[in-house]
Amino acid sequence: MSYVSEQPLHDAVNKATTDLFTFGYKHIVKPFFVFSHTPDVAHDQMIEFCRVTRNIPPLMWLLREMLDYTDPVLETDVMGVHFDNPFGLSAGLDKNCDMPVLLDNAGFGFETVGSTTERPCAGNPKPWFHRLPEYDSMIVHVGLANDGSEQVIARAERAWDKAKSMQVSVSIARTNDELCGDIDEGIEDYCTSMRRAAGRSAMIEVNISCPNTHVGEPFGEPDNLDRLFTALDAIEHPQPVLVKMPLNKTWPQFRELLDVLAEHNVQGVSIANLQKDRSGMEIPAAWEGGLSGGPTYRASNAMIRQAYREYGDRFAIAGIGGVFTPKQAYEKIRAGSSLVMFISSLMYRGPQQITVLKRGLAQLLREDGFEHVSDAVGIDA
Ligand SMILES: Cc1cc2nc3c(=O)[nH]c(=O)nc-3n(C[C@H](O)[C@H](O)[C@H](O)COP(=O)(O)O)c2cc1C
Numbered sequence: 001m002s003y004v005s006e007q008p009l010h011d012a013v014n015k016a017t018t019d020l021f022t023f024g025y026k027h028i029v030k031p032f033f034v035f036s037h038t039p040d041v042a043h044d045q046m047i048e049f050c051r052v053t054r055n056i057p058p059l060m061w062l063l064r065e066m067l068d069y070t071d072p073v074l075e076t077d078v079m080g081v082h083f084d085n086p087f088g089l090s091a092g093l094d095k096n097c098d099m100p101v102l103l104d105n106a107g108f109g110f111e112t113v114g115s116t117t118e119r120p121c122a123g124n125p126k127p128w129f130h131r132l133p134e135y136d137s138m139i140v141h142v143g144l145a146n147d148g149s150e151q152v153i154a155r156a157e158r159a160w161d162k163a164k165s166m167q168v169s170v171s172i173a174r175t176n177d178e179l180c181g182d183i184d185e186g187i188e189d190y191c192t193s194m195r196r197a198a199g200r201s202a203m204i205e206v207n208i209s210c211p212n213t214h215v216g217e218p219f220g221e222p223d224n225l226d227r228l229f230t231a232l233d234a235i236e237h238p239q240p241v242l243v244k245m246p247l248n249k250t251w252p253q254f255r256e257l258l259d260v261l262a263e264h265n266v267q268g269v270s271i272a273n274l275q276k277d278r279s280g281m282e283i284p285a286a287w288e289g290g291l292s293g294g295p296t297y298r299a300s301n302a303m304i305r306q307a308y309r310e311y312g313d314r315f316a317i318a319g320i321g322g323v324f325t326p327k328q329a330y331e332k333i334r335a336g337s338s339l340v341m342f343i344s345s346l347m348y349r350g351p352q353q354i355t356v357l358k359r360g361l362a363q364l365l366r367e368d369g370f371e372h373v374s375d376a377v378g379i380d381a
Contacts, residue, residue: 014067014069014355015359017065018352018356018359021066021067021350021355022349022350022352024350025349029350033045034347038127039127039128039129039130039138040128043129047096047099050098050099050101050102051098053102054098054099054102060101060102060105063102063105063351064105064106064107064164067107067351067352067354067355068105068106068107068355069358070085071085071358071362073362073366073370073372073373074109074365074373075372076372076373076374078268078316078339079240079268079316081203081239081240082167083109083167083339084107084109084166085109085358085373086109086333086337086338086339086340086361087109087110087339087340087341087358088110088318088341089108089110089111089341089342089346090270090320090341090343091112091113091114091115091171091205091207091244092140092142092171092343093343093346093347094114095114095115095116095142095144095145095147096113096116096146096147096151096152096155097113097152097155097156100159100160100162101162103166104166105164106351106352106355107354107358108354109166109167109339110166110169110202110203111166111167112169112170112171112205112341113155113156113169113171114146114152114173114205114207115146115171115173115207116146116147116148116152116170116171116172117144117146117148117149117172117173117175117176117189117193118148118149118174118175118188118189118190118193119175119179119189120148120151121143121146121148121175121177122145122177123142123143123146123176124142124143124212127141128140128141128142128289129142129289130287130289132293135281135293135295136322136344136348137293137294137344138292138344138347139287139288139289139291140212140290140291140292141212141288141289141290142212143210143212144173144174144175144210144212144213149172149192149197150196152170153170153193153200154200156168156170156200156201157200157201160200160202167202168201169201169202169204169205169242170197170200170203170204170205171206171244172190172193172194172204172205172207173190173193173207173210174189174190174213174215174219175189176210176214176215180214180215183224183227186215187227187228187231188231190206190228191232191235194206197237197239198236198238199238199239204239204240204241204242205243205244205270206228206232206241206242206243206244208220208228209244209245209247209272209273211246211273211274211289211290212288212289220249220257222256222257222259222260225260225261226260229261229265229266230264232265240267240316241267242266242269242270243266243268243270244273245257245269245270245271245303246272246273247271247272247273247274247276247299247300247321248275248299251303251306254303254307255310258307258310258311258315261315262311266315268315268316268317268318269315270318270341271303271307271317271318271319271320271321272296272303272321273290273320274290274291274296275291275292275295275296275299277295277299292321292344293321293324293344293345294322294324296320296321297321297322297328299321300319300320300322300332301331301332304317304319304335304336305335305336305381308335308337308377308378308381309336312378316339317338318337318338318340318341319332319333319336319337319339319340319341320340320341320342322344323341323342324342324348324349325357326360326361326363327360327364329357329360329361330365331380333361333377334376334377334378334379334380335378335380335381336377336381337377338377340357342357
């Protein structure tokens with residue numbers, strides 16, 4: 001007998017409340033409170049909403065009662081960390097660590113706070129976002145705005161400590177401001193954040209692939225990457241390290257980076273960051289930034305599959321990009337992802353997405369005879 005059918009009443013209630021959220025988000029919240037504002041304003045309001053509601057325990061209790069869905073088939077251990085489920089919030093939506101209480105109660109397996117940088121950073125001039133609903137995508141041009149890793153990591157540590165079931169990861173990046181200097185300065189910037197993060201989160205993600213900085217992506221070059229990780233290796237940290245990979249590389253270029261990382265104290269790779277290729281899409285040239293969501297899906301799957309094929313268990317893969325349905329999450333897992341992260345699907349579909357994805361994935365795994373999500377990892381690679 002399946003886990004779901006052992007608890008039919010609880011399951012039926014959870015399904016009904018999730019459907020209610022789906023309806024409410026689509027027909028009320030999205031048209032009247034999100035899409036009626038510019039995406040920059042809607043983003044600020046969403047963060048403010050999280051800041052206010054996290055301090056209202058009955059509301060958080062209700063959120064958990066209505067949305068949380070647990071299922072042993074989804075539990076997994078990756079890089080020595082236990083996850084109630086493989087789904088996480090990808091880096092970038094919760095730059096300053098305002099969302100953990102909500103995400104924990106909504107039932108996320110983990111979240112990635114940041115990216116955060118050595119110095120507080122104002123980011124690029126606004127607008128930071130443009131919506132592309134026809135592609136299920138956002139153009140993102142934030143440029144790593146955040147309160148700085150000293151504050152953000154302290155908040156993440158507290159959130160991790162208080163979380164009921166969610167793991168908290170911290171994404172660190174190089175400060176994007178006018179004080180940026182040469183490669184050595186960039187390495188020291190990452191090292192400061194790495195020292196601050198050591199032992200204070202479940203994982204550390206090193207973002208080498210932000211497409212929106214004024215110094216570009218120098219650590220997407222193998223020699224610079226090697227120098228960066230030689231320095232980071234020297235900093236003691238108990239938690240596993242993932243590297244946030246760029247999407248727009250050829251496979252040989254991507255492999256060169258993985259070859260470098262394989263020689264260092266790196267346990268995982270997050271594949272991948274925003275899409276820079278706009279070919280075939282009608283997008284105003286004046287809208288600067290990288291694309292999230294739909295346009296990342298295929299390219300990230302291809303990189304995940306190839307990375308899993310060639311590197312097997314050397315790296316745990318966190319698959320990211322364009323996951324809107326349980327089937328798409330399952331495809332990322334079958335291609336080689338042990339964890340799956342998303343942002344766009346939360347913004348376009350609503351907070352119940354986490355439950356929709358968990359429930360649907362559990363069903364797909366059972367239909368194919370898998371007892372644990374980890375058994376399906378890489379099956380198609
Ligand atoms: C609003 C927004 C901000 C982002 N900021 C970051 C960031 O600070 N660091 C990072 O590594 N990736 C950042 N990303 C990229 C996402 O983590 C993710 O790789 C990408 O959006 C693809 O996932 P999705 O299709 O589920 O949105 C950002 C994406 C969005 C939509």
